Amino acid sequence: MKVTMTVNGEQESNDIEPRLLLVHYLRENLGLTGAHLGCETSQCGACTVIVNGDSVKACTMLAVQAEGAEILTIEGLAAKDGTLHPIQTAYWEEHGLQCGYCTPGMIMSTYQLLERNPNPSEAEIREGLQGNLCRCTGYHNIVKSVQYAAEHMSKETAAVAD
Amino acid sequence: MVLPKLVGERIKRREDPRLVSGTSTYVDDIKLHGAVYCGIVRSIYAHAKIKSIDTEAARQFPGVIAVVTGADLKSGGAGTMPVAHRFGEGLKVPLRYPLAVDEVHFVGEAVAAVVATDRYVARDAVDLIEIEYEPLSAVVDLDAAYAGGSLVHEQFGTNVAFEWVLNNEIGTGIENAEVQISQRFENQRLAPVPMETRGVVADYDKGKKSLTLYTSTQIPHLLRTFLSGIIGLPEHHVRVVAPEVGGGFGMKLNVYTEEAIASLLSMQLGKPVKWIESRGENMAGSIHGRGQVQYADIGATKEGKITHLHVHILQDLGAFHQLLTPIIPTLTGLMVTGSYDIANLQCTVHGVFTNKVPTDAYRGAGRPEATYLIERVCDLVARATGVDVVEVRRRNFIAAAAFPFTTLAGLSYDSGDYPTALDKALSHIDYAGFRAEQKAARARGKYLGIGFSTYVEVCGMGPSAAMPAGFGWESATVRVDPTGNVTVTTGIKPNGQGQETTFAQIIADELGVGVDNIVINHGDTGSSPYGVGTFGSRGTAVGGAAMMLAIGKVQEKARQIAAHMLEADPADIVFEDGKWGVKGATETGKSLAEIAWIAYTGDTIPAEIEPGLEATSFFEPSNFTYPFGTHIAFVEVDADTGDVALLRYVAVDDCGRIINPMIVDGQVHGGLAQGIAQALVEGVEYDEHGQLITGSLMDYALFTARGLPSFELDHTVTPTPVNPLGVKGVGEAGTIGSTPAIVNAVVDALAPFDVAHIDMPLRSEKLWRIMHGK
Numbered sequence: 018m019k020v021t022m023t024v025n026g027e028q029e030s031n032d033i034e035p036r037l038l039l040v041h042y043l044r045e046n047l048g049l050t051g052a053h054l055g056c057e058t059s060q061c062g063a064c065t066v067i068v069n070g071d072s073v074k075a076c077t078m079l080a081v082q083a084e085g086a087e088i089l090t091i092e093g094l095a096a097k098d099g100t101l102h103p104i105q106t107a108y109w110e111e112h113g114l115q116c117g118y119c120t121p122g123m124i125m126s127t128y129q130l131l132e133r134n135p136n137p138s139e140a141e142i143r144e145g146l147q148g149n150l151c152r153c154t155g156y157h158n159i160v161k162s163v164q165y166a167a168e169h170m171s172k173e174t175a176a177v178a179d
Numbered sequence: 180m181v182l183p184k185l186v187g188e189r190i191k192r193r194e195d196p197r198l199v200s201g202t203s204t205y206v207d208d209i210k211l212h213g214a215v216y217c218g219i220v221r222s223i224y225a226h227a228k229i230k231s232i233d234t235e236a237a238r239q240f241p242g243v244i245a246v247v248t249g250a251d252l253k254s255g256g257a258g259t260m261p262v263a264h265r266f267g268e269g270l271k272v273p274l275r276y277p278l279a280v281d282e283v284h285f286v287g288e289a290v291a292a293v294v295a296t297d298r299y300v301a302r303d304a305v306d307l308i309e310i311e312y313e314p315l316s317a318v319v320d321l322d323a324a325y326a327g328g329s330l331v332h333e334q335f336g337t338n339v340a341f342e343w344v345l346n347n348e349i350g351t352g353i354e355n356a357e358v359q360i361s362q363r364f365e366n367q368r369l370a371p372v373p374m375e376t377r378g379v380v381a382d383y384d385k386g387k388k389s390l391t392l393y394t395s396t397q398i399p400h401l402l403r404t405f406l407s408g409i410i411g412l413p414e415h416h417v418r419v420v421a422p423e424v425g426g427g428f429g430m431k432l433n434v435y436t437e438e439a440i441a442s443l444l445s446m447q448l449g450k451p452v453k454w455i456e457s458r459g460e461n462m463a464g465s466i467h468g469r470g471q472v473q474y475a476d477i478g479a480t481k482e483g484k485i486t487h488l489h490v491h492i493l494q495d496l497g498a499f500h501q502l503l504t505p506i507i508p509t510l511t512g513l514m515v516t517g518s519y520d521i522a523n524l525q526c527t528v529h530g531v532f533t534n535k536v537p538t539d540a541y542r543g544a545g546r547p548e549a550t551y552l553i554e555r556v557c558d559l560v561a562r563a564t565g566v567d568v569v570e571v572r573r574r575n576f577i578a579a580a581a582f583p584f585t586t587l588a589g590l591s592y593d594s595g596d597y598p599t600a601l602d603k604a605l606s607h608i609d610y611a612g613f614r615a616e617q618k619a620a621r622a623r624g625k626y627l628g629i630g631f632s633t634y635v636e637v638c639g640m641g642p643s644a645a646m647p648a649g650f651g652w653e654s655a656t657v658r659v660d661p662t663g664n665v666t667v668t669t670g671i672k673p674n675g676q677g678q679e680t681t682f683a684q685i686i687a688d689e690l691g692v693g694v695d696n697i698v699i700n701h702g703d704t705g706s707s708p709y710g711v712g713t714f715g716s717r718g719t720a721v722g723g724a725a726m727m728l729a730i731g732k733v734q735e736k737a738r739q740i741a742a743h744m745l746e747a748d749p750a751d752i753v754f755e756d757g758k759w760g761v762k763g764a765t766e767t768g769k770s771l772a773e774i775a776w777i778a779y780t781g782d783t784i785p786a787e788i789e790p791g792l793e794a795t796s797f798f799e800p801s802n803f804t805y806p807f808g809t810h811i812a813f814v815e816v817d818a819d820t821g822d823v824a825l826l827r828y829v830a831v832d833d834c835g836r837i838i839n840p841m842i843v844d845g846q847v848h849g850g851l852a853q854g855i856a857q858a859l860v861e862g863v864e865y866d867e868h869g870q871l872i873t874g875s876l877m878d879y880a881l882f883t884a885r886g887l888p889s890f891e892l893d894h895t896v897t898p899t900p901v902n903p904l905g906v907k908g909v910g911e912a913g914t915i916g917s918t919p920a921i922v923n924a925v926v927d928a929l930a931p932f933d934v935a936h937i938d939m940p941l942r943s944e945k946l947w948r949i950m951h952g953k
Contacts, residue, residue: 034299036299041298044207050204050208051202053205053207053375054207054455055374055375055376056876057457057459058458058875060875060876060881061374091199091200092201094200101199108195109191112841112842114198115426115849116373116375116425116426116675117195117198117425117675118205118373119374120199139889143884143885144884146883147883148883150876152372152373152852152881153675153845154845154849155848155849155850155852155887155913156848156882156887157887157889157890160884
């Protein structure tokens with residue numbers, strides 16, 4: 018069946034099987050392989066993307082359920098000229114990743130967390146990211162990355178306000 | 180201008196831009212034209228005869244291209260899966276074909292494979308394969324399997340696959356020891372759970388009769404060698420490519436049936452065949468780690484000096500040997516005396532088959548089991564003697580002046596200073612203050628505990644002579660391109676450890692080029708010298724050392740060419756501030772780019788100098804390395820719920836010289852999380868029929884960010900003399916050191932309940948029952 022959605026600002030239309038998962042649609046049909054499959058049961062969050070402003074585990078949503086939706090994936094986060102988003106920069110600066118497999122999902126969850134709470138405490142960060150598993154970092158530097166991002170994004174916001 | 184040295188600096192990782200932007204290529208991201216998808220049918224029984232396999236419905240299903248069974252592969256000439264060992268005839272090795280033939284031995288074992296046009300159709304077709312089984316009795320419990328019980332492999336007449344004995348009993352007998360303690364320890368099975376499951380794309384070129392296998396592995400070169408034997412394709416017709424690997428932790432240090440199955444199917448069909456492991460398959464069919472029961476008899480003096488350690492280890496092998504299965508528990512035996520000078524050691528290891536998925540290397544691989552045992556023993560001795568847990572450790576430490584120290588197991592600890600690491604860790608805490616606070620808290624019904632682990636581990640795997648089947652060396656090629664940029668090819672296969680950055684730091688210092696002028700390649704057997712791989716915390720200690728040797732050759736040739744360019748004696752040429760110049764007149768020195776251009780244009784260099792500027796080296800370490808440290812955990816156990824709160828974690832680790840402190844700390848963080856998780860929450864569970872209970876991430880507990888605190892890290896630096904970098908390795912230390920620190924802390928917290936020992940994982944229900952006498 019036909020499905021139409023806006024992904025990273027581009028409208029995409031495809032004829033797909035109703036059972037196709039959103040994560041496979043993004044990866045296979047649109048070639049956006051940044052969202053990863055880690056568990057297929059919504060525990061690990063490696064497939065996290067933003068659907069209509071909410072972070073969603075794309076392994077547990079059918080592509081047809083995203084009909085008409087606005088979707089943001091890791092590929093759409095950086096500026097068009099390739100300049101990294103402050104959250105991406107933060108993960109780089111603070112060594113918030115090692116193997117990198119969970120990272121796109123972790124960054125998209127961070128994106129939503131900071132949108133809803135621009136200055137989270139450590140406890141709020143740990144709470145906010147508990148839908149995403151990382152096996153490499155022990156979360157220590159992920160927490161620092163989110164703190165770094167929060168600090169720099171609020172500075173940017175302040176600069177814009179000035 | 181003096182170039183800043185990069186070794187020792189916190190340099191941001193060069194791997195990260197591609198990883199944070201979703202543009203890296205893991206194996207499932209590889210799309211080849213005409214690719215078809217493989218699905219695997221797996222055993223639902225822990226032990227059963229295969230009476231029949233009906234593939235007809237699957238074959239008729241639209242989109243299905245092929246179906247194969249174990250019998251098909253065997254009759255087609257497929258070989259059996261490899262195991263590396265030095266036991267000779269002393270090891271019972273059940274033959275295992277890529278797909279089971281006649282009998283299955285664990286839940287999750289591959290029985291048949293389908294190939295279809297798309298991955299959804301492949302999964303549909305898997306469900307259409309009808310297998311008739313005749314269930315046989317399964318043995319699941321390790322003690323029961325050792326004692327006899329039903330046999331995993333009838334033909335051996337026993338479940339004991341091997342016995343390994345380390346008998347070094349000297350002096351007085353344990354029966355005369357002033358303090359005698361006996362304790363059984365369980366080191367439970369764990370699932371490694373790299374966030375990326377395994378996966379392969381096998382691409383056979385019928386014209387060239389050659390196979391390219393893309394696979395998520397830590398050992399592309401070794402895999403190529405072993406795979407070639409299984410699939411009957413000569414090694415030089417096989418190329419293995421490990422793309423971006425999303426975590427390994429030992430799980431991907433292996434040769435797996437699916438790598439052979441997909442390869443054989445691609446050879447049969449002439450199409451690229453992709454198989455991506457589901458998480459359920461990963462939990463059931465890829466290796467598990469740990470899985471030991473340890474019986475320890477300890478003798479000590481009243482002053483807390485440990486005099487005797489007698490250990491009997493049962494290793495749960497699972498149903499078959501994977502690549503290193505039998506070797507892992509021998510590492511436990513070798514390291515079981517830890518950082519202590521103990522006069523009498525006896526250790527026997529029995530490897531025991533059970534009807535479960537094979538165990539093999541999981542981060543730490545045999546050493547966490549040793550550290551756990553001896554660090555728990557220290558606390559048991561403290562409990563029995565009344566000597567403080569810190570003092571017991573001090574009284575038993577190998578003295579700092581005793582290195583190199585030969586242990587009773589015959590190992591030679593390279594370098595170390597255990598008391599200094601302990602002192603440094605203690606300097607971060609107020610030990611006396613905590614004990615007072617603990618006492619006061621207990622009076623209020625609040626249970627605080629502190630746990631120490633003063634570990635030593637063995638890593639930097641080789642040397643070859645000490646490895647299960649050699650292969651303890653590593654290789655590297657350093658090529659200076661004509662433009663002066665540097666292309667390094669290493670035989671290791673980083674999967675998160677950051678050697679694209681740390682190796683570039685070393686090159687930058689040694690050859691006088693910027694890190695942006697360096698690329699570190701890895702993971703492709705088609706474009707590198709033969710290498711060994713990433714495991715056993717060897718990437719930098721052995722792989723980096725190989726690169727250092729190659730750098731040395733390039734430096735020497737650069738010196739020769741610079742001498743020619745400057746019309747000077749090579750003996751007068753020095754490398755200073757990134758240039759090769761005449762001593763005392765280095766301002767006229769030549770940069771690497773200038774030298775490289777002359778080396779490659781070739782028309783002006785003397786005949787005795789070969790053109791080009793490139794070197795390959797193979798480094799064979801003279802010994803293992805022995806990182807060490809002190810970890811301290813603070814916990815509170817909630818009396819109402821039995822829940823453990825990890826209040827604080829201090830880790831002082833000594834991994835020798837540090838190339839990049841940010842990366843070293845990251846390695847420790849991740850290791851700590853895994854070790855702490857073993858102590859508190861993780862554990863693979865099978866029921867009595869051998870059904871896997873923890874078959875998904877809904878059932879297998881991993882820590883989320885909320886379960887862990889931020890860690891407090893520090894280091895001492897004791898370089899190793901074993902390699903030219905002085906680095907010991909740090910990939911596994913966190914896992915090895917942390918588990919007993921946590922258990923010691925919890926047992927300490929529960930001291931008012933008169934508990935000597937609690938087996939892991941220390942989940943809340945277990946602790947609540949102890950606290951409430953239920």
